[in-house]
Amino acid sequence: MDNYPLLNLFWTMLEFFLWILWFFLLFKVISDIFRSHDMSGWGKAGWMVLVILLPLLGVLVYVIVRGKSMGERDLAQARRSEEAFQSYVRQAAGTGPSHADELAKLGELRSKGVLSEEEFQKAKEKLLA
Structure with a gap:
């Protein structure tokens, strides 16, 4: 590969991208893992131990086992943010609600006897202040 410096650059960029x-x-x-509410602290x-000690295997197993619920949690978080x-x-x-709507509700409560005049x-x- 020493004769092809452009190929070396390509492989270096590919390795960098993969990292x-x-x-x-x-x-x-x-x-x-920390965001999941359906898992106990021991889980x-x-x-975390699996992901830290055997990172490649731990991450791949996690994505296989909990990938679907991981996507559901992401979707729920996006909905809450939206x-x-x-x-x-x-x-x-x-x-x-506008002030007029609020005043109409107050007037209705007064006419039903729920609120006194005072x-x-x-x-x-308070509403108009």
Whole structure:
């Protein structure tokens, strides 16, 4: 291979890429072990020992055994993040219930006798403040 420096560069880049890919998978598995709520502490410790002492075998076995639930946890986390983001956007944009809607609810509660006139006035002042 000494006669082909471009081929050496290609192999070096391939090895570098595979190492990065390996570390990404290793960190993904380790974070999933700690994120998993359906596993006991002893189960987590066992997986960590296996992943640390026999990294290649441990990661491959983990992905085979728990890969499906690993994907489900990722999907659930993405959904929670999306819901939190949407909630924040709605709150920041002020598209929640309007003051008029809240006042209408308060008026309805007052007319049903749930709120007294004094309670209605206090809630109204608080809402408009």
